[in-house]
Amino acid sequence: xxxxAATLAAGTLPxxxxxxSRAGDLFQLLRDGRARTRAELAExxxxxxxxxxxxxEALMAAGLISPAGEAVSSGGRPPSRFAFLxxxxxxxAADVGATHVxxxxxxxxxxxxxxxxxxxxxxxxPVQVLDLLISHxxxxxxxAGRHERELAGIGIGLPGPVExxxxxxxxxxxxxxxxxxxxxxxxxxxxxxxxxxxNDVNIMALGERAAYWPLDNDLLFIKVAxxxxxxxxxxxxxxxxxxxxxxxxxxxRVARGEGMLCRCGNYGCLEALASGPAIAAALSAGGVxxxxxxxxxxxxxxGNVAAVQAMRQAGRDVGxxxxxxxxxxxxxxxxxxxxxxxxxxxxxxxxxxxxxxxSLPLATARLRxxxxxxxxxxxxxxxSRMVIDHVLAPSSVDALLAPA
Amino acid sequence: xxxxAATLAAGTLPxxxxxxSRAGDLFQLLRDGRARTRAELAExxxxxxxxxxxxxEALMAAGLISPAGEAVSSGGRPPSRFAFLxxxxxxxAADVGATHVxxxxxxxxxxxxxxxxxxxxxxxxPVQVLDLLISHxxxxxxxAGRHERELAGIGIGLPGPVExxxxxxxxxxxxxxxxxxxxxxxxxxxxxxxxxxxNDVNIMALGERAAYWPLDNDLLFIKVAxxxxxxxxxxxxxxxxxxxxxxxxxxxRVARGEGMLCRCGNYGCLEALASGPAIAAALSAGGVxxxxxxxxxxxxxxGNVAAVQAMRQAGRDVGxxxxxxxxxxxxxxxxxxxxxxxxxxxxxxxxxxxxxxxSLPLATARLRxxxxxxxxxxxxxxxSRMVIDHVLAPSSVDALLAPA
Numbered sequence: 001x002x003x004x005a006a007t008l009a010a011g012t013l014p015x016x017x018x019x020x021s022r023a024g025d026l027f028q029l030l031r032d033g034r035a036r037t038r039a040e041l042a043e044x045x046x047x048x049x050x051x052x053x054x055x056x057e058a059l060m061a062a063g064l065i066s067p068a069g070e071a072v073s074s075g076g077r078p079p080s081r082f083a084f085l086x087x088x089x090x091x092x093a094a095d096v097g098a099t100h101v102x103x104x105x106x107x108x109x110x111x112x113x114x115x116x117x118x119x120x121x122x123x124x125x126p127v128q129v130l131d132l133l134i135s136h137x138x139x140x141x142x143x144a145g146r147h148e149r150e151l152a153g154i155g156i157g158l159p160g161p162v163e164x165x166x167x168x169x170x171x172x173x174x175x176x177x178x179x180x181x182x183x184x185x186x187x188x189x190x191x192x193x194x195x196x197x198x199n200d201v202n203i204m205a206l207g208e209r210a211a212y213w214p215l216d217n218d219l220l221f222i223k224v225a226x227x228x229x230x231x232x233x234x235x236x237x238x239x240x241x242x243x244x245x246x247x248x249x250x251x252x253r254v255a256r257g258e259g260m261l262c263r264c265g266n267y268g269c270l271e272a273l274a275s276g277p278a279i280a281a282a283l284s285a286g287g288v289x290x291x292x293x294x295x296x297x298x299x300x301x302x303g304n305v306a307a308v309q310a311m312r313q314a315g316r317d318v319g320x321x322x323x324x325x326x327x328x329x330x331x332x333x334x335x336x337x338x339x340x341x342x343x344x345x346x347x348x349x350x351x352x353x354x355x356x357x358x359s360l361p362l363a364t365a366r367l368r369x370x371x372x373x374x375x376x377x378x379x380x381x382x383x384s385r386m387v388i389d390h391v392l393a394p395s396s397v398d399a400l401l402a403p404a
Numbered sequence: 405x406x407x408x409a410a411t412l413a414a415g416t417l418p419x420x421x422x423x424x425s426r427a428g429d430l431f432q433l434l435r436d437g438r439a440r441t442r443a444e445l446a447e448x449x450x451x452x453x454x455x456x457x458x459x460x461e462a463l464m465a466a467g468l469i470s471p472a473g474e475a476v477s478s479g480g481r482p483p484s485r486f487a488f489l490x491x492x493x494x495x496x497a498a499d500v501g502a503t504h505v506x507x508x509x510x511x512x513x514x515x516x517x518x519x520x521x522x523x524x525x526x527x528x529x530p531v532q533v534l535d536l537l538i539s540h541x542x543x544x545x546x547x548a549g550r551h552e553r554e555l556a557g558i559g560i561g562l563p564g565p566v567e568x569x570x571x572x573x574x575x576x577x578x579x580x581x582x583x584x585x586x587x588x589x590x591x592x593x594x595x596x597x598x599x600x601x602x603n604d605v606n607i608m609a610l611g612e613r614a615a616y617w618p619l620d621n622d623l624l625f626i627k628v629a630x631x632x633x634x635x636x637x638x639x640x641x642x643x644x645x646x647x648x649x650x651x652x653x654x655x656x657r658v659a660r661g662e663g664m665l666c667r668c669g670n671y672g673c674l675e676a677l678a679s680g681p682a683i684a685a686a687l688s689a690g691g692v693x694x695x696x697x698x699x700x701x702x703x704x705x706x707g708n709v710a711a712v713q714a715m716r717q718a719g720r721d722v723g724x725x726x727x728x729x730x731x732x733x734x735x736x737x738x739x740x741x742x743x744x745x746x747x748x749x750x751x752x753x754x755x756x757x758x759x760x761x762x763s764l765p766l767a768t769a770r771l772r773x774x775x776x777x778x779x780x781x782x783x784x785x786x787x788s789r790m791v792i793d794h795v796l797a798p799s800s801v802d803a804l805l806a807p808a
Contacts, residue, residue, distance in 0.1 A: 048452040161766070171766070218646045232732065234636075234643045241638075241734020242622045245767045252728045253762050255659045264764075324656045324728045328636065330645020358657050360668075362565070362575070363649045 024397030026055045027064060027084075031392060035068035035081035056082060063088035064397065086111075089152035090144070091387045092137045092193075095200060095379025096158050098122045098174055098226070101133055104380035105140045108152060108388055110210055114144055115380065122159060125177030126186065134190045152391045153194035154187060155383030157203040159227075163244055167197035170244070173263070174226075194396070196386050200379055201247055204372075205231025206238055207382025208335045212373045218331040221372075222249075223338035224318060224347065225293060228271050234329060250275070252321045270321050274314035276340055283310055293339050300343050311343050315350020322351060323358035330363045337372030344371070428801030430459045431468060431488075435796060439472035439485035460486060467492035468801065490515075493556035494548070495791045496541045496597075499604060499783025500562050502526045502578055502630070505537055508784035509544045512556060512792055514614055518548055519784065526563060529581030530590065538594045556795045557598035558591060559787030561607040563631075568648055571601035577667070578630075598800070600790050604783055605651055608776075609635025610642055611786025612739045616777045622735040625782075626653075627742035628722060628751065629697060632675050638733060654679070656725045674725050678718035680744055687714055697743050704747050715747050719754020726755065727762035734767045741776030748775070 026041060036044075042052045059065045060082070068083035086109040095102045099122070104115040116136055120129050133156075141148060160172025167184040169175055184195035205221035213219055217236040223229050228250035232239045239246050250271040257268035264271070272278055276293020283290045283299070288306045290296050299307035322334060334355070340347055352369050359367075374381055390396055430445060440448075446456045463469045464486070472487035490513040499506045503526070508519040520540050524533050537560075545552060564576025571588040573579055588599035609625035617623055621640040627633050632654035636643045643650050654675040661672035668675070676682055680697020687694045687703070692710045694700050703711035726738060738759070744751055756773050763771075778785055794800055 046452070046455045047450050051450045216646070218643075218650075230732065232638075234638045234645075235641050237639050237641075239622075239638045239733065241767070242620070242736035243734055243766060243770060245764060246622075246732065246734040248731050248734075248764055248767065249728070251764055252731050266762075321728060324653070324725060325732055327652050327656050328634065328650065328729055328732065329643065330647055330650040330652075332646035360649060360652055360655055362647060363645070363652065366647060 024394030026052065027059055027392070027397045028394060030059075030065055030082060030084045033084055035083035037071045037079040037081050039079060040071075041082075059397075062397075084108075089150050089391075090141070090146050091152050091384045091391075092140065092154045092191075093380040093383035093387065094133055094137070094154070094156045095203065095383060096120070096122065096129065096133070096156060097200070098159055101129070101136070102376065102380055103133065103136050103140060104377070104384065105144055105146070106380075106384040108392065110381060110384050110388055112377070112380070112384075114140055116140055122174065122178075123176050126181040126183065130183065130186055134187060137191060148191060148193075151191065151193040153196065153387035154191060155203065155385075155387040156183060156187070156195065156197045157200040157379045157383050158183070158197060159200050161245065161248075162197050162199045164196075164198050164202075164240055165244075167195060194387065194391055196383075196390055198383075198386060199229070201229040201231045202238055202240070203231075203382030203386060204337055204374075204378040205233055205247075205335075205382065206385045207378040207380065208337065208372060208374050209233055210385040211377075211381050213333050213335075216332045218329060219333045219335065220322070220325060220329070220331045221335045221337060221378075222318065222322065224274065224276075224314070224336060224340040225338035226276050228275055228318070228338075230325070232329070233331075249321050249325070254317050254320050256317060256320075270317060274317040279310045279314050279340075283307060297340065297343050300346055308346055311340070311346035312350040314340070315347040315352075316354045317350075318347075319351040319354030320358070322355050326355055326359040326363050326367065332366060332368065334367065334369045335372050336369070337375070337378055341371055342375075428798030430456065431463055431796070431801045432798060434463075434469055434486065434488045437488055439487035441475045441483040441485050443483060445486075463801075466801075488512075492554075493795075494545070494550050494554050495556050495788045495795075496544065496558045496595075497784040497787035497791065498537055498541070498558070498560045499607065499787060500524070500526065500533065500537070500560060501604070502563055505533070505540070506780065506784055507537065507540050507544060508781070508788065509548055509550070510784075510788040512796065514785060514788045514792055516781070516784070516788075518544055519781075520544055526578065526582075527580050530585040530587065534587065534590055538591060541595060552595060552597075555595065555597040557600065557791035558595060559607070559789075559791040560587060560591070560599065560601045561604040561783045561787050562587070562601060563604050565649065565652075566601050566603045568600075568602050568606075568644055571599060574648070598791065598795055600787075600794055602787075602790060603633070605633040605635045606642055606644070607635075607786030607790060608741055608778075608782040609637055609651075609739075609786065610789045611782040611784065612741065612776060612778050613637055614789040615781075615785050617737050617739075620736045622733060623737045623739065624726070624729060624733070624735045625739045625741060625776075626722065626726065628678065628680075628718070628740060628744040629742035630680050632679055632722070632742075634729070636733070653725050653729070658721050658724050660721060660724075674721060678721040683714045683718050683744075687711060701744065701747050704750055712750055715744070715750035716754040718744070719751040719756075720758045721754075722751075723755040723758030724762070726759050730759055730763040730767050730771065736770060736772065738771065738773045739776050740773070741779070741782055745775055746779075 042049050065082045066085040068081045070078040087107045091106045093104045102117050105113045160175045161170045163170045168180050169178040183197045187195045201223045219233040221231040230247040230249045232247050251269040253268045254270050257273045260272045262269035262272035279296045280290035442456050446453050469486045470489040472485045474482040491511045495510045497508045504523050506521050509517045564579045565574045567574045572584050573582040587601045591599045605627045623637040625635040634651040634653045636651050655673040657672040658674050661677045664676045666673035666676035683700045684694035
């Protein structure tokens with residue numbers, strides 16, 4: 001993960017010379033949850049006994065580790081064991097959509113302690129939306145009896161492109177007033193914590209993997225809703241690409257879309273065919289009134305044949321693009337999420353039909369194409385994971401330990 | 405990089421507890437080429453002085469580091485400085501093609517010390533081809549006055565799918581007799597060294613990046629020749645995917661290929677349109693006799709308009725698939741290599757035309773689409789880099805240092 005400006009502002013500097021110089025490195029050993037003695041830690045790391053003792057003190061003081069029983073004595077007082085304490089700090093995770101924001105309070109294992117959902121309008125602009133977000137964050141903290149100083153960080157997903165390194169939205173099409181806005185800086189005026197921002201599809205990919213597919217290092221998450229996008233995890237790492245636009249498959253040209261105008265100004269984009277509004281428009285043109293993806297879903301659930309067929313065809317169009325992605329990246333799991341995936345098997349059947357037909361046999365032999373299991377929680381689980389992976393990394397732990 | 409079986413066989417075990425426990429970790433600090441004293445290393449790492457001294461001894465004994473002048477004394481004898489010694493060991497890198505094998509001897513910086521090219525026929529099977537490869541490896545070593553014990557490892561690229569973790573070819577279409585053959589095991593019967601094997605396109609991607617684009621973490625290498633394939637580097641790491649088939653874009657279906665039979669048995673694959681034999685066949689059908697990609701190249705170079713047009717159209721077909729790859733992965737560089745890329749601008753023009761037309765503006769704003777600069781050397785440069793990255797990793801350096 002790149003080091004966000006928000007962190008640099010908080011005083012962390014990149015560590016020279018690789019990963020074994022600070023207390024944060026010792027902590028990585030303990031993150032697996034196993035309890036160890038000072039002597040064991042000194043032996044494993046090759047660090048001097050005195051160095052281990054100092055770092056254990058610092059990690060204890062920060063509340064990141066705690067004594068976890070005693071080892072068997074080889075004579076004299078039995079030595080203490082220490083282990084990671086995931087409840088010591090909390091994370092606030094917010095998934096901001098066009099019409100609502102879901103906020104969760106989690107521990108350092110990503111376990112959701114409480115959550116709240118609030119109606120917003122993204123078009124009200126960043127100040128109004130973030131003020132509401134901040135007040136709900138405060139409420140969640142106080143209801144849980146936690147203090148602001150226990151906050152390890154805040155993760156925010158936004159419904160548009162974000163420059164992850166600065167946390168600023170970059171030309172977001174449905175977010176008037178947000179372009180270039182310093183989201184971390186604004187939030188940090190009210191809440192003193194690391195603030196990491198990414199687009200909603202990236203954090204959904206992180207959340208789905210963290211909660212349900214932790215052993216799968218090559219995973220594609222596809223959101224099919226008002227827009228269509230992908231979160232790309234390769235080699236266990238979320239890939240943002242050279243300019244942060246990785247995963248933008250909504251505007252790949254699809255053969256069946258020939259001549260259809262997309263809201264991006266191009267013709268034949270996947271979104272112009274398979275997004276909620278596009279399916280609704282096609283249904284309406286065929287005499288079945290529908291305006292949104294929700295209308296299409298409702299029709300399909302009532303057994304409307306045209307709606308069912310349209311959903312399946314949208315699945316095939318998505319599958320058309322995914323077949324290329326599968327040949328290129330050979331993922332072991334494709335997770336389909338977003339509002340339209342709630343239509344259960346209609347969309348999935350279309351996706352599976354085309355991907356298994358068009359991708360290479362070797363690339364699909366063990367490929368699973370599944371519906372999102374995290375559902376509405378994918379975003380907050382991922383925003384929490386983004387923060388945890390960042391703040392528990394060696395250099396960040398050092399920053400946590402540094403005197404304020 | 406996953407740990408190949410060849411390495412496990414040589415006695416390396418995965419290291420528990422992260423990266424700061426062994427001599428190999430100290431070495432990572434020195435790989436940057438800067439000379440440091442024992443005291444500096446102890447301070448940077450937090451390791452005990454005695455531990456640093458022992459590890460420096462071991463790395464010196466292995467020849468991986470050497471004294472590099474003296475620091476300024478603060479009284480008494482001035483302390484010695486130590487630095488990485490890239491000429492201490494050598495790497496053999498082999499790029500095996502269908503009709504020839506290129507072998508290079510490099511140092512630990514990937515610098516080519518000498519090379520040789522030999523005609524082979526891949527269809528002669530692994531024993532005959534590898535025996536020839538081994539004898540040429542021995543010749544290169546002895547001509548350079550280096551000994552087998554100075555060999556840090558051997559990297560081999562093969563013209564077909566390879567299970568990288570075992571080094572065995574996996575259903576390679578043009579390599580009769582090679583399927584499942586234990587390439588590392590066979591080579592190690594003659595040469596005692598780590599042996600790493602991958603497919604030719606993956607090592608070409610590694611080589612092109614190492615030699616010309618070291619700062620670009622998101623790079624696609626496309627080989628256009630008898631076959632078409634890609635090497636995918638994301639986040640600075642070569643991505644092999646869940647089953648090692650990542651990059652197999654030759655069998656993505658292209659709209660213009662409707663109804664055209666591919667050698668894989670499917671219809672409409674990119675390879676059935678834009679590979680050397682496919683272009684030659686299309687030219688022949690139009691009355692311009694050509695059998696291979698080389699024939700097409702020769703025609704284009706003589707200014708044959710049909711051949712020039714066919715090359716450019718092949719570029720457009722490749723671009724059609726790459727446009728999707730660009731939206732999905734947002735690379736900063738696409739390198740086009742392989743035999744047909746030698747046609748200079750004809751193929752490139754077609755690729756650029758379609759990629760810039762169809763990909764998102766944000767994703768192409770800083771995208772460079774360039775011809776391979778490593779050319780014929782891309783494979784050996786990459787095979788060498790694959791070995792260097794592996795053998796100089798902490799756990800492998802420990803193995804080098806272990807008593808034989």
